[in-house]
Amino acid sequence: MSDAVAESRHDSHVYHHFVDAHQQFDASKMGMWIFLGTEILFFGGLFAAYIIFRSWYPQAFIDGSNALDKLVGGADTLDLILSSLTMALAIHSIQTNKQKLTIIYLGITFVLGAFFIGSHIMEWLDNFSHGMYPGSAYAFKGISDSHAYVFFSLYYLMTGLHGIHVLVGMGLMVWLMVKTKRGRFSSEYFTPVEITGLYWHLVDIFWIFLLPLFYLVA
Amino acid sequence: METAAAANRKTVTMKVRRYVMPEHSELNYLNQEKGIKSWLLTRDHKRIGLMYFFTGAIVFFVAGLIALTIRLELWTPAKTIIDAHTYNELFTLHGTLMIFFFLVPAVPGILGNFFIPLQIGAKDVAFPRLNLLSYYLYLTGIIFTVVTILTHGVDTGWTFYAPYSIKSTTAVIPMTTGIFITGFSSILTGLNFIVTIHKLRAPGLTWGKFPLFVWGIYATSIIQILATPVLAITLALLIMERLLHVGIFNPALGGDPVLYEHFFWFYSHPAVYIMIVPGFGIIADLIATFSHKRLFGYWFVAISTLAIAFLGFLVWGHHMFVAGQSMIASIVFSLLTFMIGIPTGIKIFNWLATMYKGSVRLKVPMLYALSFIFLFSIGGFTGVMLGALSVDVQLHATYYVVAHFHYVMFGGMVIALLGGIHFWWPKMFGKMYSETMARISWFLIFVGFNVTFFPQFILGAKGMPRRYYNYLPQFQPLHQLSTVGSWILALGFFIMLGYLLHSLIKGKKAPANPWDARTLEWMTSSPPPTENFSYTPVVIHGPYEYQRPISEFQLGLLSNGEHGGDELEVEAPSGGNSPEMANV
Amino acid sequence: MSEHHITPVKTLIKVGVALAILTVITVGVGFMQLPPPYNVIFSIGIAVVKASLVAMFFMNLYWDKKFNALVLVISLIFLSALVGITMLDTMFRHAIIPTFTAG
Numbered sequence: 001m002s003d004a005v006a007e008s009r010h011d012s013h014v015y016h017h018f019v020d021a022h023q024q025f026d027a028s029k030m031g032m033w034i035f036l037g038t039e040i041l042f043f044g045g046l047f048a049a050y051i052i053f054r055s056w057y058p059q060a061f062i063d064g065s066n067a068l069d070k071l072v073g074g075a076d077t078l079d080l081i082l083s084s085l086t087m088a089l090a091i092h093s094i095q096t097n098k099q100k101l102t103i104i105y106l107g108i109t110f111v112l113g114a115f116f117i118g119s120h121i122m123e124w125l126d127n128f129s130h131g132m133y134p135g136s137a138y139a140f141k142g143i144s145d146s147h148a149y150v151f152f153s154l155y156y157l158m159t160g161l162h163g164i165h166v167l168v169g170m171g172l173m174v175w176l177m178v179k180t181k182r183g184r185f186s187s188e189y190f191t192p193v194e195i196t197g198l199y200w201h202l203v204d205i206f207w208i209f210l211l212p213l214f215y216l217v218a
Numbered sequence: 219m220e221t222a223a224a225a226n227r228k229t230v231t232m233k234v235r236r237y238v239m240p241e242h243s244e245l246n247y248l249n250q251e252k253g254i255k256s257w258l259l260t261r262d263h264k265r266i267g268l269m270y271f272f273t274g275a276i277v278f279f280v281a282g283l284i285a286l287t288i289r290l291e292l293w294t295p296a297k298t299i300i301d302a303h304t305y306n307e308l309f310t311l312h313g314t315l316m317i318f319f320f321l322v323p324a325v326p327g328i329l330g331n332f333f334i335p336l337q338i339g340a341k342d343v344a345f346p347r348l349n350l351l352s353y354y355l356y357l358t359g360i361i362f363t364v365v366t367i368l369t370h371g372v373d374t375g376w377t378f379y380a381p382y383s384i385k386s387t388t389a390v391i392p393m394t395t396g397i398f399i400t401g402f403s404s405i406l407t408g409l410n411f412i413v414t415i416h417k418l419r420a421p422g423l424t425w426g427k428f429p430l431f432v433w434g435i436y437a438t439s440i441i442q443i444l445a446t447p448v449l450a451i452t453l454a455l456l457i458m459e460r461l462l463h464v465g466i467f468n469p470a471l472g473g474d475p476v477l478y479e480h481f482f483w484f485y486s487h488p489a490v491y492i493m494i495v496p497g498f499g500i501i502a503d504l505i506a507t508f509s510h511k512r513l514f515g516y517w518f519v520a521i522s523t524l525a526i527a528f529l530g531f532l533v534w535g536h537h538m539f540v541a542g543q544s545m546i547a548s549i550v551f552s553l554l555t556f557m558i559g560i561p562t563g564i565k566i567f568n569w570l571a572t573m574y575k576g577s578v579r580l581k582v583p584m585l586y587a588l589s590f591i592f593l594f595s596i597g598g599f600t601g602v603m604l605g606a607l608s609v610d611v612q613l614h615a616t617y618y619v620v621a622h623f624h625y626v627m628f629g630g631m632v633i634a635l636l637g638g639i640h641f642w643w644p645k646m647f648g649k650m651y652s653e654t655m656a657r658i659s660w661f662l663i664f665v666g667f668n669v670t671f672f673p674q675f676i677l678g679a680k681g682m683p684r685r686y687y688n689y690l691p692q693f694q695p696l697h698q699l700s701t702v703g704s705w706i707l708a709l710g711f712f713i714m715l716g717y718l719l720h721s722l723i724k725g726k727k728a729p730a731n732p733w734d735a736r737t738l739e740w741m742t743s744s745p746p747p748t749e750n751f752s753y754t755p756v757v758i759h760g761p762y763e764y765q766r767p768i769s770e771f772q773l774g775l776l777s778n779g780e781h782g783g784d785e786l787e788v789e790a791p792s793g794g795n796s797p798e799m800a801n802v
Numbered sequence: 803m804s805e806h807h808i809t810p811v812k813t814l815i816k817v818g819v820a821l822a823i824l825t826v827i828t829v830g831v832g833f834m835q836l837p838p839p840y841n842v843i844f845s846i847g848i849a850v851v852k853a854s855l856v857a858m859f860f861m862n863l864y865w866d867k868k869f870n871a872l873v874l875v876i877s878l879i880f881l882s883a884l885v886g887i888t889m890l891d892t893m894f895r896h897a898i899i900p901t902f903t904a905g
Binding site for chain 3: 073
């Protein structure tokens with residue numbers, strides 16, 4: 001095939017079936033957006049379950065939500081929003097060829113993610129100490145509604161699944177930091193940074209909805 | 219997506235000349251790289267397609283043997299060869315293997331992988347390594363299932379309905395985990411094809427010029443992307459229910475088992491369209507090629523394919539008419555189910571119109587295509603009948619349903635797959651097969667299929683429930699007839715295995731274009747070289763322009779440094795994706 | 803075609819601040835315990851605004867190819883179909899069909 005076409009100086013990262021870096025970048029972004037679409041439907045199933053159970057047992061959800069700490073929820077949200085900002089700044093840095101700054105921003109994003117996970121773990125442990133376990137293990141006496149455990153089952157399922165996604169994102173941050181350090185990325189080629197950013201922002205968006213759904217029901 | 223807007227349409231001038239690929243190439247994708255590692259770590263879409271073929275064929279074979287066992291057990295009303303618990307495990311396994319590990323992955327995995335890049339003139343799919351990952355995820359899912367069989371088995375039916383799937387002591391978690399993993403394979407494959415079709419088309423190949431097989435795979439990929447994640451979360455919730463007793467589906471804990479069915483069928487109904495829509499694409503290509511006539515109503519067929527993909531998401535409740543769903547929901551679902559017959563009908567009439575006044579050649583792929591029209595029509599009609607609420611109350615969970623879905627899945631999809639395999643076999647392997655043996659095999663399969671499954675409509679209408687190990691004595695004659703049919707079917711498949719293996723070992727060398735077709739895959743050697751084309755194809759005609767000479771389908775861009783050639787005005791693919799534009 | 807549009811740092815920070823402010827507002831209002839359905843409308847409404855800001859400016863959809871935004875929108879549409887049509891069942895389980903009531 002016309003090897004003439006892949007004439008860009010930095011075509012070492014362009015795979016043979018793409019004609020140039022631009023087509024490859026566009027394709028990768030499109031692919032990531034489609035993957036994000038699947039994540040929306042994956043999480044969406046849980047959102048659907050939430051909506052349906054809340055329509056059946058509204059009081060259980062109000063009482064359950066009151067048992068959670070709004071300020072912690074708010075702080076977690078601010079944490080993730082800040083991490084989205086630092087992720088966007090990391091992308092900006094690599095777009096302007098500032099590798100060191102990129103690593104710093106990726107690192108801050110990682111740390112913010114770690115704080116988020118840590119906050120969750122503490123919250124969960126605190127809940128457990130009150131007997132707020134999911135499903136049939138539920139033993140909290142503070143709520144009179146008999147269906148309160150449904151709220152908590154969904155709470156653990158959704159924040160748990162979200163937490164797993166945050167952990168994966170944190171792993172991706174580390175991978176990106178290592179590759180940036182090794183000089184793999186520049187303003188010419190930073191596709192993995194960009195598409196990891198898209199993933200991280202989506203994880204932030206999910207939490208933006210989890211906040212009112214679980215902490216701000218009343 | 220469509221190039222309807224004039225703003226999207228732009229023409230560029232390119233310098234092209236005719237390139238003639240050799241008919242056979244001694245060095246091709248099968249032998250250009252040698253060694254087991256070159257296969258296991260391949261990124262070539264054609265090799266990955268063959269790996270899917272090999273694995274899928276084994277799955278089909280195993281699931282088929284199970285079917286023969288089931289039918290043998292049903293020879294007599296009481297125990298014939300196996301006990302009831304084993305019977306439950308066997309039909310669960312048959313359904314799970316056939317649906318999740320054969321029908322859903324097969325056509326995209328085998329024919330989609332092999333031919334989409336070829337038909338659009340690309341060198342590979344957009345993400346070859348992801349493609350390989352898709353295959354290994356598929357394989358991993360199968361391994362989980364094998365482990366399940368060898369340890370415990372599952373007896374819930376392939377639908378894993380709550381609450382029994384929560385209580386059953388069988389290996390529900392490993393099996394659903396296997397399906398979960400294979401689901402990712404499906405998602406990644408769909409993702410890969412969508413990006414490939416959008417971004418990697420050859421210059422001149424606009425949305426109105428590619429073969430209907432590409433439209434079929436495109437529509438299928440959209441369904442895979444949107445539906446499979448819901449299956450994933452459903453199975454994950456089921457696993458959580460079993461492990462942590464979360465109380466979402468378990469009625470004993472205040473959960474709703476009908477909610478499980480909603481989530482499950484939100485995927486599984488579109489899944490049946492994942493299974494059949496690629497088949498629609500294959501059949502369109504077969505009918506046009508073997509009628510040697512342009513497909514009638516190209517855009518009607520293309521748009522109706524997308525319409526089926528869309529409408530398929532809105533009808534899932536027709537599996538739940540007697541499950542305890544609200545009457546309003548049932549009425550809405552029934553109405554939508556009737557509507558989905560319309561786009562399908564549009565396709566069938568367009569295919570028939572294609573054949574009218576065409577030059578019909580009854581080669582084996584065409585025999586399969588014609589069988590498809592007949593068998594799928596029966597399957598489709600009976601589906602609409604089941605969609606009628608009052609009728610479904612009688613027929614739900616009877617053999618009528620079993621017959622319906624075997625007519626669409628087997629008589630439809632498998633027949634289409636067989637047609638596609640027989641059509642593209644010469645291209646994939648560079649060998650021809652014995653036409654005579656293939657005709658005999660087709661005949662046995664066609665007759666055997668009808669003898670197996672038509673009596674099941676009658677059984678169902680008379681009240682024989684599905685998944686039952688025992689039955690009333692008056693059903694025995696029809697059951698026995700059905701079992702005899704299964705033996706005829708099996709014979710047909712064994713003959714097929716025979717002549718296809720023979721073709722690989724001793725078959726005549728195939729020319730590049732044995733069927734006188736016009737789509738791009740036939741413009742390269744049989745089998746193709748690893749890089750598919752030694753030039754960048756340029757497309758100026760539609761895929762079914764049989765009146766045009768083949769030379770006009772063998773055009774390619776002049777490579778660097780070449781001079782001369784013809785100047786050609788070419789419509790750029792929508793979005794100006796082809797970077798060749800930049801090179802002009 | 804957005805050729806690697808580089809969003810200025812100032813814009814990113816402004817969006818981040820806006821998101822933080824909206825978060826504070828939504829939590830604050832959460833303490834105020836609005837009556838239903840206003841509590842839901844308000845909190846989900848703010849969440850939608852926040853999500854849109856993230857999508858448009860952090861994820862670059864504002865400057866990106868329309869197709870990517872289309873993917874997002876289509877996913878949401880199908881999710882709505884799942885929720886909406888399922889609720890046609892779950893909300894009306896005990897709905898009385900007039901002609902079916904015992905005479």
